Amino acid sequence: MSKVERAASSALQEGEPVWGYADAPESTDVVKLEDRYGLFIGGEFVEPKSGRRFTTIDPATEEPLAEVADAGPEDVDLAVRSARDAFDGGWRDLPGSERAKYLYRIARMLQERSREFAVLESMNGGKPIKESRDVDLPLAAAHFFYYAGWADKLEYAFPNRRPRPLGVAGQVIPWNFPMLMAAWKLAPALATGNTAVLKPAETTPLTALLLAEVIREADLPPGVVNILTGAGETGALVVGHPDVDKVAFTGSTEVGKIIRRQIAGSGKHLTLELGGKAANIVFEDAPLDQAVEGVVNGIFFNQGHVCCAGSRLLVQEPIFATLVDKLKERLQTLRVGNPLDKNTDIGAINSRAQLTKIEELVQVGIREGGEMYQPECVLPERGFWFRPTLFTNVSQSHRIAREEIFGPVLSILTFRTPEEAVEKANNTPYGLSAGVWTEKGSRILWMAERMRAGVVWANTFNRFDPSSPFGGYRESGFGREGGLHGLEPYLELDGGGRV
Ligand code: NDP
Numbered sequence: 001m002s003k004v005e006r007a008a009s010s011a012l013q014e015g016e017p018v019w020g021y022a023d024a025p026e027s028t029d030v031v032k033l034e035d036r037y038g039l040f041i042g043g044e045f046v047e048p049k050s051g052r053r054f055t056t057i058d059p060a061t062e063e064p065l066a067e068v069a070d071a072g073p074e075d076v077d078l079a080v081r082s083a084r085d086a087f088d089g090g091w092r093d094l095p096g097s098e099r100a101k102y103l104y105r106i107a108r109m110l111q112e113r114s115r116e117f118a119v120l121e122s123m124n125g126g127k128p129i130k131e132s133r134d135v136d137l138p139l140a141a142a143h144f145f146y147y148a149g150w151a152d153k154l155e156y157a158f159p160n161r162r163p164r165p166l167g168v169a170g171q172v173i174p175w176n177f178p179m180l181m182a183a184w185k186l187a188p189a190l191a192t193g194n195t196a197v198l199k200p201a202e203t204t205p206l207t208a209l210l211l212a213e214v215i216r217e218a219d220l221p222p223g224v225v226n227i228l229t230g231a232g233e234t235g236a237l238v239v240g241h242p243d244v245d246k247v248a249f250t251g252s253t254e255v256g257k258i259i260r261r262q263i264a265g266s267g268k269h270l271t272l273e274l275g276g277k278a279a280n281i282v283f284e285d286a287p288l289d290q291a292v293e294g295v296v297n298g299i300f301f302n303q304g305h306v307c308c309a310g311s312r313l314l315v316q317e318p319i320f321a322t323l324v325d326k327l328k329e330r331l332q333t334l335r336v337g338n339p340l341d342k343n344t345d346i347g348a349i350n351s352r353a354q355l356t357k358i359e360e361l362v363q364v365g366i367r368e369g370g371e372m373y374q375p376e377c378v379l380p381e382r383g384f385w386f387r388p389t390l391f392t393n394v395s396q397s398h399r400i401a402r403e404e405i406f407g408p409v410l411s412i413l414t415f416r417t418p419e420e421a422v423e424k425a426n427n428t429p430y431g432l433s434a435g436v437w438t439e440k441g442s443r444i445l446w447m448a449e450r451m452r453a454g455v456v457w458a459n460t461f462n463r464f465d466p467s468s469p470f471g472g473y474r475e476s477g478f479g480r481e482g483g484l485h486g487l488e489p490y491l492e493l494d495g496g497g498r499v
Contacts, residue, residue, distance in 0.1 A: 021335065021343045023338075023341060023343075024341055024342040024343050025338060025340050025341050025342075026118075026119055026122075026129045026133075026340045026341075026342060027119075028119055028123065028340065030115055030116045030119055031116055031119050031120045031123065033065060033066050033120075033206075034066060035066060035067060036053065036066060036067040036068070036069075037066060037067070037068045037069060037205075037206075037209050037229070038069055039069045039071055039075055039079070039226075039227070039228050039229065040209065040212035040215075040216075040225075040226060040227040040228075041075070041078050041079045041082050041223075041226050041228075042078075042082040042222045042223045042226070043216060043220070043221070043222025043223060044216075044222070045212070046078075047069070048069035048070065048071055048072065048075050049072060049074035049075050049078070050069070050070055050071060050072030050073075050074065050075055052069070052070035052072065053067045053068060053069055053070055054067070054068060054070050054202070054231075055067055055068075056068050056124060056202075056203065056204075056205055056206060057203075058123050058124065058126075058383075059125070059126040059203070059348040059349065059350055059351060059383055059384050060123075060126050060338060060339050060340075060347065060348035060380070060382075060383040060384075061382055061383050062382050062383055062384075065123060065124060065206065066206065068205045068206075068209070068229045069228075069229050069230070070229065070230045070231065070234065071199075071228040071229060071230040071234045071237075072230075072234075072237075073237055075228060075234075076197070076228060076234065076237040076238055076241055077241070079197045079226040079228050079238075080168055080170075080197055080226075080238075080241045080243050080244060081243070082222070082223035082226055083168040083195040083196060083197050083223055083224070083226055084167070084168050084195070084243055085223055086195045086221055086222065086223030086224045087165070087167055087168060087194070087195040089221075089223075090221065091193060091195055091221060091224050092165050092167075092193050092194075094193070095152065096151040096152030096153070096154060096191075096193075097151070097152040099151045099152075099190060099191060099193065100148040100149070100151035100152055100191070101148075102190070102218055102219075102220050102224075103144050103145075103147060103148035103151060103187060103190060103191060104144070104145065104148045105218040105219075106144050106214060106215065106218050106220070107141045107142075107144035107145040107148060108141075109214045109217065109218060110137065110140055110141040110144065110211075110214065111141045113210075113214065114133070114137045114138070114141070115133070116210070117132075117137050117140075117179060117207055117210060117211075118132040118133040118136065118137045119132075119340065120206050120207050120210060121136055121137070121178060121179055121204075121207050122339040122340055122347065123206075123339075123340070124178070124203075124204050124205075124206040124207065125175060125176075125178060125203070125204045125339075125350055126303070126339050126347045126348030126349060126350050126383075126384070127302050127303070127305075127339055127347050128339050128341075128344040128345060128346065128347040129339060129340050129341070129342055129344070130342055130344070131301065131302060131347075132179075135180075135464075136177055136179050136180045137179065139180050139183070139464055139466070140179045140180050140182070140183035141183075142465075142466045143180075143183040143184060143187045143466045143482075144183060144186075144187045145466075146187070146466035146467060147187035147188050147190070147191035147466070147486075147487075148187075148191065150188075150191050150484075150487060151190075151191040151192075154192065154487065154491070157484055157487060158487075158488075158491065158493055160494070161493040161494045161495055162493070162494045163192070163487075163491045163492070163493055164193075164491065164492040164493075165192050165193030165194045165490065165491065165492075166194055166245045166246045166269055166490060166491065166492055167194060167195075167245035167246065168194070168195055168196070168197065168243060168244050168245050168246070169185075169189045169194045169195070169196045169197070169244070169245070169246040169247075169248060169490065170196075170197050170199075170238040170239050170241060170244035170246070170247050170248075171185040171186070171189070171196055171197065171198045171199070171238075171247075171248045171249075172198075172199045172235040172238060172239060172247075172248075172249045172250070172251065172259075173185060173198065173199070173200055173201060173250050173251075174201050174250050174251045174252075175200075175201035175202075175203045175204040175305075175350050175351070176302060176305040176306060176307070176350070176406075177302070178200055178201065178204040178205075178207050178208060179207045179208075179211065181250055182198060182200065182207070182208055182211055184250075184481045184482070184486075185198060185248050185250075185481075186198060186225060188481070188486045188487055188489075188490050189246075189248070189490050190224065190225070191487065191490075192487055192490040192491050194245075194246065194490050195223060195224045195225070195226075196224070196225050196226065197226045197227075197228060197238055197241075197244070198225065198226070198227050198228070199227075199228050199229070199230060199234055199235050199238050200227070200229060201251075202229075202230070202231040202232070203350055203351045204350070205229040208227050208229070209227065209229070211227070212225070212227045232255070235249075235255075236258075236259075236262065239259050239262060239263060240262055240263065242266075244268060245268060245269065246268060246269040246270075246489070246490060247259065247263060247268050247269070247270045247271075248270075248271045248479075248481075248489070249270075249271070249272050249273070250272075250273040250274075250307070251274065252274065252275055252404075253274040253275040253404075253430075253475045253476070253477075256272040256274040256477055259272070260272065269489065270479070271471075271477070271478065271479025271480075271481070271489045272477035272478055272479065273307065273470075273471055273472065273476075273477045273479070273481060274307070274430075274432075274472065274475060274476050274477040275307055275404040275406075275430060275432070275475065275476060276307045276308050276309070276311075276404060276430045276431075276432030276433060276472065276476050277311055277312055277401075277402065277403070277404055277428045277430045278298075278308055278309060278310050278311060278312065278430075278432060278433040278434055278435065278453065279310070279312045279313075279314050279421075279424065279425035279428075279434050279435070279451075280294070280295055280298045280299075280310030280312070280313050280314070280434070280435035280437070280461060281314040281415075281421050281425060281434070281435060281436050281437065281447070282295070282313065282314070282315050282316065282319065282323060282437040283316050283418075283421075283436075283437060283438040283439075283440075283443065284316040284318045284319045285438055285439040285440065286319075286437035286438050286439065286459075287437075287439065287459075288319065288322065288323060288326060289326070290437075290459065291323070291437040291459075292323070292326045292327055292330050293330075294310075294435065294437060294459070294460060294461045295310065295313055295327060295410070295461075296327070296330055296331075296334070297461055297462055298310025298435060298461035298462060299311055299313075299408065299409070299410045300334065300345065300346055300388050300408050301462050303346055303347060303348070303349055303350070303386070303407060303408050304405065304406060304407045304408040304409060305349075305350055305354070305406055305407070306406075306462065307404075307432055307476075308432050308433035308455065308462065308470075309406075309462075310410075310433075310435050310461050310462075311404070311405060311409070311410060311411065312401055312410075312411050312413065312425075312428075313410055313411065313412045313413070314413050314414070314415050314421055314424055314425060315412060315413070315414050315415070316414070316415060316416070316421075317414050317415070317416050320412075320414050324390070324392060324412060327390060327410075328373055328375070328390065331373070331374075331375045331388050331390065332375040332376075334346055334375065334377075334388050335377075336377050336379060336385065336387060336388070337379070337380055337385075338380070346388055346408060348383050348384050348385060349384040349385060349386050349407065350384070351384065352384055354384070354406065354407070355384040355385075355386060355407075357405075357406070357407070358386050358405055358406070358407035358408075358409065359386070361399065361400060361403065361405045361407075361409070362389060362400070362405075362409060364399050364400065365391050365394070365398065365399070365400035365409075365411070368398045368399065368400070369393060369398075370391040370392070370393055370394050370398060370400060370411070371391065371392045371393040372389060372390070372391055373389070373390045373391075373392070374387040374388065374389050374390075375387065375388065386407055386408055386409075387408070388408045389408060389409045389410065390409075390410050390412060391409070391410065391411045391412060392412050394411045394412060394413055395413070396413065396424060396427055398411070401413065402428065404430070418443065418446065418447065421447070422447065422450045422451070425451060425453075426450075426451065426452045429474055429475040430472065430474060430475050430476045431452045431453050431454065431472050431473030431474045431475070431476045432453060432454055432455070432471075432472040432473075432476035432477075433453050433454060433455040433456070433457065433472075434447075434451040434453040434455070434456045434457070435456070435457045435458075435460075435461045436448065436451075436456065436457070436458050436459070437458075437459055438458075438459075444458040444459075452473055452474070453472070453473070453476075454469075454470065454471045454472045454473060454476065454480075455468075455470060464482075465482070466482055466483070467482070467483050468482050468483055469481070469482045469483040469484075469485035469486060470482045471485075
């Protein structure tokens with residue numbers, strides 16, 4: 001070990017030594033940033049007709065990274081036209097086995113350039129490199145591999161239902177998993193023979209633009225994928241374009257509702273993957289140390305910027321004090337800081353706006369009587385940071401127990417009986433995910449049957465797999481992404497099946 005720091009920690013007995021971690025930063029040399037980027041339309045990077053650009057920054061340093069284009073109405077129109085031409089001009093009729101070849105190629109290229117993508121993802125989004133390297137990128141490639149496998153088997157997936165592509169998909173994605181969300185959207189759309197216009201989030205456009213480069217190198221026919229950077233207005237233009245047949249959106253419930261209203265009556269197909277306020281439920285017979293890891297992963301993974309985050313912890317009363325003590329101890333060991341450091345557990349908050357939202361809701365939590373705990377840790381001077389935070393003394397009516405904070409903030413409540421756990425877990429307008437921690441298999445099944453959530457994890461949390469469908473109920477949206485279910489929203493099928 002080249003450099004080992006000996007540091008004192010208030011978490012330990014006085015005089016007790018602790019060995020700190022040496023810095024282990026990932027090099028950024030692998031990333032070659034342009035000063036300015038165009039829009040990816042018809043297989044080429046083009047200047048925006050809008051003439052507008054904006055600066056994208058590194059949220060860990062607030063340093064500018066590049067200038068990107070802000071697509072306006074003319075740009076959106078060009079992109080949709082290009083997607084339509086590609087659809088009519090051959091992509092829709094290409095044999096599935098041929099479409100699959102492109103998807104396999106993209107998947108392999110993502111694997112080959114995985115480090116470059118991971119570093120860029122962390123630079124532009126603030127997430128720890130160990131997550132972008134070990135979760136986001138492998139999963140993004142896995143989605144392309146997985147849907148490549150389905151491309152020539154649609155007739156078997158939907159027997160006697162004549163699966164047909166819908167046409168042009170307008171896809172709008174958020175900033176919390178930029179590459180992974182791009183893969184969730186593009187892979188099933190292309191596998192089923194649709195073409196796409198994708199809009200990444202305003203704060204995280206850079207990996208989508210790198211993906212555009214990969215798509216070009218993979219020789220995907222021009223116009224099959226078009227990538228438009230911009231803000232919410234660009235998203236609204238994509239969604240509202242009359243020649244878009246299918247809208248797929250991941251983001252806030254608020255914008256999901258706007259989109260639903262915007263396209264009502266237009267005949268467009270729609271899937272919405274929206275917010276959540278998931279319950280992570282720990283029974284007294286659960287293996288506590290594993291549960292602590294699951295709870296930490298459930299809420300602090302990706303700074304809590306996760307729609308399915310386990311942001312409401314429900315603990316059975318007899319183990320409440322023990323579990324909270326263990327959690328506090330574990331929080332003291334979490335390392336907050338440079339996203340590019342391989343030892344970092346919690347990186348930067350994605351934007352100043354998101355940091356302000358987290359800070360405001362935490363203040364509300366305190367005002368409403370919640371008892372806050374944060375470990376002592378030194379935060380970097382520049383950039384957007386928030387300490388991992390726990391709240392006890394929370395009741396169901398508190399805003400921090402009801403609203404999606406989308407940050408590293410956990411609200412802890414208690415329950416006595418399984419029935420009470422079910423009632424409290426389901427007492428939310430959302431319904432995206434839930435977690436159950438118990439030794440008893442029968443209790444897992446009993447709980448899973450009663451949870452009103454799209455995904456229920458048992459003795460684990462935040463596990464994703466391309467073959468497993470993901471999506472919500474009620475204010476968490478509708479339609480499924482992933483698995484066989486994820487093909488259906490991109491297909492016209494005899495006998496219905498329209499989402
Ligand atoms: P948004 O829902 O506003 O953003 C998601 C995507 O939609 C972005 O690409 C955004 O563009 C775009 N968009 C915004 N307005 C429109 C519109 N009217 N029509 C079409 N597209 C639009 O989320 P925010 O980024 O504003 O985050 C706000 C809150 O939403 C967070 O605090 C969090 O609680 C929640 N959220 C939930 C997510 C989830 O997966 N459940 C993901 C992201 C946020 P742009 O980025 O340029 O504004």
